[in-house]
Amino acid sequence: GKHLLDVAHDNNIELEGACGGELACSTCHLVFDQVFYDTLPPKSDEEEDMLDLAFELTETSRLGCQILVTKEFDGIKIRIPDDGY
Amino acid sequence: FGVVTGIDVDIIERLPTPYGLVRYGVAPDHPEVKNVENDFAALFENQNDASSVSYYGNVSVGKDISLSKLQSLYDVVILAYGCQAACKRLGIPGEDSLEGVLRAREFVAWYNGHPEYGHIGSIVQKCLWNTSGDDERELDSSAISPARVVVIGQGNVALDCARILAKGKPGLIDTDTPSQVLDILKGGVSHVSVVGRRGHIQGAFTIKELRELTKLKDEGNNATFIVRREELERGMTDSSKEELKGAAGRPKTRIDKLLQDSSKLYHSSDEDSKKQVELRFLMSPVSLVPKDSNSDRVGNVICERTKLEGEAFNQKAVGTGETESFPADLVLVSIGYKGMPLEGMEESQMFDQSKGVVVNEHGKVFGADNLFVTGWIKRGPTGIIGTNIMDSKDTANSIMSFLDLKNNNAQPQSSSSEDESESLFGRNGLEEFLKSNNVEFVNWEQYLRIESSEKEPSRLRSGDHPREKFLSVEDMLIAAKG
DSSP states (O other): OOBBBHHHHHTTTTOOOTSSSSSSTTTTEEEEEEEHHHHHHOHHHHHHHHTTTTTOOOEEEEEGGGGGGOGGGGTTTOOOOOOOO | OOOOOOOOEEEESSSSSTTTHHHHTSOOOOOGGHHHHHHHHHHHOOOSSOOOOEEEEEEEBBBTTTTTHHHHHHHHHEOOOOBBOOOOOOOOOTTTSBTEEEEHHHHHHHHOTTOOOTTTTHHHHHHHHHHHSSSSGGGOOOOEEEEEEEEEEOOOHHHHHHHHHHHHHHHHTSSSSOOOHHHHHHHHEEEEEESSSOOOOOOOOOOOHHHHHTTTTTTTTTTTEEOOOHHHHHHHHHHHHHHHHHGGGGGHHHEEEHHHHHHHOOGGGGGGGEEEEEESSSSEEEEEEEEEEEEEEEEEEEEEEEEEETTOOOEEEEEEEEEEEEEEEEEEESSBBBBBTTTTTTSTTTTTTTTTOEEEEEEEETTTTEEOOOTHHOOOSOOOOTTHHHHHHHHHHHHHHHHHHHTTTTTOOHHHHHHHHHTTTTHHHHHHHHHHTTTTOOOOOHHHHHHHHTTTTGGOOSSSSOOOOSHHHHHHOOOOOO
């Protein structure tokens, strides 16, 4: 299966993944709606550690490189935080 | 928008190799952080007709070519040379006069194999092994140095230094730490104290680096992580509690919890660990003293206990008069990098000496026609790799506005002078200038030869060893031209 970061790149969506998906940055930061966020598998300490550094962190933030896409994702909307540029 | 039809970018770098701190600052046991190199390498691979990127390594601006010459050759010049000096000083006795006192950034450059920091090796060797009384050459590569190291400062660089010293060769064998460095570190040092003036909530380190220290023992490094409950309590002033509140306080809240949990975990059975790494808070270094009255070598770091006073986010560490002496065979001062002006810039208004940055607004340099800045030399030595993404977008915006304005105001040129000036402008002008001045620049293809030479199996310690870096510019140039 693919992670959201790979899917974004496959579809030419501008989602940075500076560390190549190895939990060494927070550039693939994504924001979900609460209901869907609650269905996602829990975060590891390492993902939490990197999220701490993310720009405009929210209660429903995750790192795209850690989220495996399943058929339940069909039709959902995910927000890429706007860095103002 | 203007008539910019494509952009050619030339990247000029003093060393033969690119990447700056990604090659010489990021710790060797953080290879995943270096993955950003792939994005940079892709710039050179994915060229198109409209835009291109070229690399010129081994070219020193200020020495091989002046900044003003560059400004005359290009539409835009961007300074992105970071912070080279560590002029931030403690200002305490012994800081400059005693042997065995290094800047953390020198130590980091050395353990990463920077060609200009090889001399740090013999200093570290002397600090770690001259005290042992044994003939150092007889010692096994897993021998633990009895040396006590004091790191002053608590940013991620300080924690990196502590971790590298605790891991030593066994813990670093599969990383790109140069073999010469591992031969000096051997099994690591018995004791590292990382000392900070303020409390644990104010420490500049981030949780990832802290967590790595707590896991040293479990990962087989024979090193216990120690933090004193009493110091966590002293640091938890009402103002510190304020600093933990809300979403902004989340990172610090998690750091507090990790430290509290770590302070509970220290058992007497951990005496079995041959090495210790401790974080000491509310300790301000007041002087470095020699080993004894006949010595030029550092022997102790005298610290004064502090207490926090003031409002949240503005607490100051105030001395209490109580002191503690830390034995030290090696002192690493890790209190911040600082930027330097380029040759020729010192006298001008362009450089802010106190902040160590080039004066700018959104990356455009004041008082200079086509000059821009980005990265640490623009905003100071803070942030992580990702911080530079936004920073560079900010500068890029300023550049595009500038080019737009320039194009709208452009005077039409007569065709004959256009042909002549084109050949002496930009990339062609640069190469002509460098060649006529016998500057041996390294292009991208040649850099790739350096890279693949460093990965040559005959150079490697094992199948897991990523590369054996060249430790001198000479060796890099030989590989580049070969």
